[in-house]
Amino acid sequence: MKFNSRESFFKGLQADQGQPLVIAGPCSAESEEQVMQTAEALKQQHVHLFRAGIWKPRTRPGSFEGVGTKGLAWLARVKQELGLKVSTEVATAKHVEEALKHGIDVLWIGARTTVNPFAVQEIADALQGVNVPVLVKNPVNPDLALWIGALERIYRAGVTNLAAIHRGFSSYQKSKYRNVPLWQIPIELKAQYQDLPVIVDPSHIGGSRDLLFPISQKALDLGYDGVMIETHPRPDEALSDATQQVTPARLAEVLGQLQVRKTNYDDAELENRSEQLRLQIDAADHDIIAALARRMALVEQIGEYKKLNNVQVLQLERWKEIFRTRADWAEDAGVNAAFVEELYKLIHVESIRKQTQILDGV
Secondary structure: OOOOOHHHHHHHOOOOOOOOEEEEEOOEOOOHHHHHHHHHHHHOOOOOEEEOEOOOOOOOOOOOOOOOOHHHHHHHHHHHHHOOEEEEEOOOHHHHHHHHHOOOOEEEEOHHHHOOHHHHHHHHHHOOOOOOOEEEEOOOOOOHHHHHHHHHHHHHOOOOOEEEEEOOEOOOOOOOOOOEOOOHHHHHHHHHOOOOOEEEOHHHHHOOHHHHHHHHHHHHHOOOOEEEEEEOOOHHHOOOOHHHOEOHHHHHHHHHHOOOOOOOOOOHHHHHHHHHHHHHHHHHHHHHHHHHHHHHHHHHHHHHHHHHOOOOOOOHHHHHHHHHHHHHHHHHOOOOHHHHHHHHHHHHHHHHHHHHHHHHOO
16 A cells, blocks of 8 residues: 655645644534534644544444534534534445535544444445545454555545554453553554554543543654544533543643654764664564573473373463563563563463474474
C-alpha cells in the first residue's frame, strides 16, 4: 500500500504537520443545540476536525444508539456556518451513502466494524470512486493483521487518504484502562507503513477523563500524528460514554499541556554520544541473544531427559518457581518486574514448543 504522504493528509485538514492533528467533538450527536454549542467552543480552539457519532454501535440493546440520519444535517450546519471540517463513524454502505450526501468531510470505521471483514468490504465497495479521507480504528481484539486488512480493503477501493486510529484493545485482565493500549501493536503498524498517519484515541483507551493527558503525551512521545478526544459541553449528562468526555475548556487545558518532541538531535555532539550508546545497546542485545541460545540448548537437553523417562513437558511447580524468582531477581537488579514476567511468559512458551517437538519426535 502506498498512501498519500503525511504532508498531504495534514494539508487536507488545514493542519501544521509540526503540531499534532486535533480531532474533537462529542461521543454522540444528541441534539442540534449540543452539537452547535460544542462546535462553536472548539472552533475557538482551532480544532482541525469536528467529530460526532450519528449511529452508535452499542454493546447491549436498549442504550442510546444515536440519533441517526437527522444528525447529519447538524454536522452539515457546523461545516457551513463555522467552517469546521466534520467527521462521523460509518458501519454500513447506507451510512456511507448518507454521510457523503450530507457533505461529511472525513469518515471513520469503528473497532466493532474493523473486526468484521464483510462489513469493511461493504464500506469499501460503497467508497469506490470516492477518495474521501477515511480513518480506521483498530479492531476490538489485538489483531494487527485484521487492522491492516481493513486498511487494505479501503485502499483497494481507491482511497489513498487513510489514517489509523489507536483506541486500545479489549482484555479480560483487570486494568486501569478501559481498553488496554498494547503500544507494541500500533508501533509495529507504524514500522510497516511509515507514511500512514497514526492518531491516538485516549478517550476510549482510558475510559476516564483523568487519563487523557498521560495517554496523549505518551502517544506523541512515540511519534503519533494526532489525538481524537471526546468533548461535550456537559460531560456528566452525556447519553454515551460520559466518564471519558471533557468540556471544551478542559480539552484546551489538556492540549496546552502536551509537548511535541523533536524528531532528531540538533547538536552534532549529542548525536555522536547517542550513536555511541546505540552501539553499546547493540552489544548488549547480542549478549542477550547469546544467553537465550544457551538457555534453549539447556531446555533441549531437559526435553531429551523427559523423553527418555516418559515425563510430561509442563512441570507446573517448576514454572511457578521460575515466574516468581525471576521477578524477584528483576527487582533486585532495578528492572521492571512486570516486564520480566511478560518476557518469561514468551520464553516459557518457546521452551514448551521445543520440548514438545522432542517428545513427539518432530
